[in-house]
Amino acid sequence: MPDLVLKGKVIKLGDNISTDDIIPGRFAHLRSNLPELAKHVLEDTAPEFASRARVLLATGEGKAVLVAGKNLGLGSSREHAPVVIKMSGIGAILAKSAARIFFRNAINQGLPVLLCDTDEIGDGDELEINVTGGKIVDLTSGFALNCNKMPPIMSAILEEGGLIPYIQKHKDFKL
Amino acid sequence: MGKTLAEKILSLKSHSEAKAGDVVIADVDLAFVQDTTGPLTIRQFKESGFEALAKPQQTIIFLDHAAPSPAQQLSNDHILLRRFAEETGCRIYEVGEGICHQLVAEQFASPGDVILGSDSHTVTAGALGAFATGMGSSDVAVALALGKTWFRVPESFLIELNGVFPRGVYAKDLILYLIGQIGADGANYKALEFGGEALAQMTMSQRLTIANMAVEAGAKVGLFPGDKITQDFLMEYGRGDNYKPLYPDAEANYEQVIPVNLDQLEPMLSLPHAVDNVRPVTRVKGVKIQQAFIGTCTNGRLEDLAVVAEILKGKKRHPATRLLIAPASRQVLIRAMKEGYIQSLVKAGATILPPGCAACLGLHQGVLGDSEVCISTANRNFKGRMGNPDAMIYLASPATAAASAIRGEITDPREVT
Ligand code: SF4
Numbered sequence: 170m171p172d173l174v175l176k177g178k179v180i181k182l183g184d185n186i187s188t189d190d191i192i193p194g195r196f197a198h199l200r201s202n203l204p205e206l207a208k209h210v211l212e213d214t215a216p217e218f219a220s221r222a223r224v225l226l227a228t229g230e231g232k233a234v235l236v237a238g239k240n241l242g243l244g245s246s247r248e249h250a251p252v253v254i255k256m257s258g259i260g261a262i263l264a265k266s267a268a269r270i271f272f273r274n275a276i277n278q279g280l281p282v283l284l285c286d287t288d289e290i291g292d293g294d295e296l297e298i299n300v301t302g303g304k305i306v307d308l309t310s311g312f313a314l315n316c317n318k319m320p321p322i323m324s325a326i327l328e329e330g331g332l333i334p335y336i337q338k339h340k341d342f343k344l
Numbered sequence: 345m346g347k348t349l350a351e352k353i354l355s356l357k358s359h360s361e362a363k364a365g366d367v368v369i370a371d372v373d374l375a376f377v378q379d380t381t382g383p384l385t386i387r388q389f390k391e392s393g394f395e396a397l398a399k400p401q402q403t404i405i406f407l408d409h410a411a412p413s414p415a416q417q418l419s420n421d422h423i424l425l426r427r428f429a430e431e432t433g434c435r436i437y438e439v440g441e442g443i444c445h446q447l448v449a450e451q452f453a454s455p456g457d458v459i460l461g462s463d464s465h466t467v468t469a470g471a472l473g474a475f476a477t478g479m480g481s482s483d484v485a486v487a488l489a490l491g492k493t494w495f496r497v498p499e500s501f502l503i504e505l506n507g508v509f510p511r512g513v514y515a516k517d518l519i520l521y522l523i524g525q526i527g528a529d530g531a532n533y534k535a536l537e538f539g540g541e542a543l544a545q546m547t548m549s550q551r552l553t554i555a556n557m558a559v560e561a562g563a564k565v566g567l568f569p570g571d572k573i574t575q576d577f578l579m580e581y582g583r584g585d586n587y588k589p590l591y592p593d594a595e596a597n598y599e600q601v602i603p604v605n606l607d608q609l610e611p612m613l614s615l616p617h618a619v620d621n622v623r624p625v626t627r628v629k630g631v632k633i634q635q636a637f638i639g640t641c642t643n644g645r646l647e648d649l650a651v652v653a654e655i656l657k658g659k660k661r662h663p664a665t666r667l668l669i670a671p672a673s674r675q676v677l678i679r680a681m682k683e684g685y686i687q688s689l690v691k692a693g694a695t696i697l698p699p700g701c702a703a704c705l706g707l708h709q710g711v712l713g714d715s716e717v718c719i720s721t722a723n724r725n726f727k728g729r730m731g732n733p734d735a736m737i738y739l740a741s742p743a744t745a746a747a748s749a750i751r752g753e754i755t756d757p758r759e760v761t
Binding site: 185187189190193194195197198199200201202213214239240243244245246247248249252266268269270273274277278320321322331332333336337341342344 | 367368369380381383384388391392393409410414415416417418420421424461462463464466478479480481482483485486489490492493494496528529532533562564618705706707711724726727728729730731732733
């Protein structure tokens with residue numbers, strides 16, 4: 170398989186973005202209506218997030234890259250969190266660290282999450298991300314970063330586009 | 345080489361020699377969903393082409409988060425979940441039965457089990473020595489069908505507890521203190537394992553409070569050994585046969601050892617908007633509160649209500665402070681009525697909410713208004729958690745919450761007797 174390589178502009182967020190930030194509990198009644206739920210993504214914490222991602226998509230810039238600080242996605246197990254982030258037009262996530270359930274949920278949704286030191290990445294920078302090799306080039310400022318490796322089973326799930334397509338294909342977990 | 349509790353359980357359930365860092369496929373003894381994560385799980389289960397559950401009697405749906413439902417969409421989600429239970433023959437716990445984690449502790453979890461829930465506080469059952477962890481809908485959907493899942497075997501931190509709790513200090517204060525020390529991401533991907541001499545005196549109710557919040561330090565599980573106290577608890581709930589002793593090996597390898605002397609602890613609080621933003625109550629007292637919420641999978645048990653009833657007996661809540669109390673399960677409510685706690689609480693001005701999550705996650709039964717301050721016995725105080733991003737949530741023990749409800753401001757429980 171060829172390496173999975175993505176390009177995209179950065180939307181930068183801070184540390185400790187919780188799943189309650191991504192989807193506040195008061196929208197729990199919309200959880201079976203994902204397009205409606207996605208309209209409220211990060212509404213209280215980063216109100217410009219959804220519109221920025223939408224504009225990038227609409228103007229032909231393609232999917233954006235969500236770049237966060239430490240402990241992204243702490244909190245609840247709601248898989249709706251990576252689902253609505255992906256639906257908003259995010260192609261990949263970079264963070265200094267991510268909470269384990271969120272990390273696993275994003276991979277299960279076929280949304281790459283790479284862990285690296287995100288401090289030097291600027292808001293609006295253009296990135297080239299080699300998901301397979303775990304390498305990032307910041308095309309705007311011209312530096313490169315290496316990311317932590319994920320367990321092979323996660324790479325395999327990501328390669329199939331998520332856990333459900335992975336299981337449909339393999340019928341079981343393959344170590 | 346000796347094994348930690350995490351390595352022991354995952355070795356057993358993966359039929360292999362599991363060491364920290366390995367990736368294993370393990371049997372799942374119990375898998376459950378609740379009403380806010382369940383509908384997506386079911387849709388994914390069906391989308392994958394699955395029809396049958398691997399273990400219908402070990403699959404449970406809990407209707408506890410929106411209970412009773414405050415909105416038509418959530419009522420329709422409940423219908424979807426009830427239908428799934430009918431189609432597949434899994435168990436379902438209706439509105440009013442209680443919070444998933446409390447019911448799992450009372451009726452299902454046993455030492456050495458692997459338990460998967462589509463709820464992050466599934467870690468609660470670690471109090472009974474179960475490798476219990478939260479996952480998202482896709483992972484749980486697959487586990488429902490295959491009866492197994494994959495795990496990376498976590499490295500463990502040993503939390504070594506010695507001493508006894510001073511007056512006015514409880515398990516909640518200990519776990520808040522610990523999270524303050526470790527940080528909200530300090531134990532990411534790790535197991536917290538609790539040991540030390542203090543365990544011999546530590547009730548199951550206290551252990552459940554502690555294990556419940558392991559995830560707030562990022563941990564995958566919060567594990568207690570299976571010991572005499574576990575056995576007594578299982579016998580109390582008619583499940584004595586489920587008991588198996590479970591201890592870590594003496595030569596087990598821990599990534600860190602964190603000693604805590606309970607004698608040195610004092611009442612603690614988590615300040616808005618982060619669970620690891622921890623301070624002693626003495627440094628925060630006096631903050632005015634409009635609501636006190638006592639309950640949740642962290643602190644809605646009989647022992648918690650006993651402490652609260654004792655403090656509130658013959659007293660009244662402050663006129664400007666609403667006092668909301670939600671027992672964690674029907675069983676807890678029944679026992680609290682029998683002991684006379686409910687009577688004392690209602691007389692003190694409390695509103696008793698039905699067994700369930702109640703005000704915890706901000707969708708009903710106690711949503712906060714703009715700029716309001718709530719003291720809560722729950723496990724999370726993130727911005728917006730109780731339904732309003734402009735509100736403030738302080739996390740505390742039931743004793744601190746009860747004392748604060750009387751004075752209408754954050755109060756050290758040692759001052760109210
Ligand atoms: S009581 Fe709160 S933390 Fe516990 S399961 Fe319910 S919503 Fe989650």
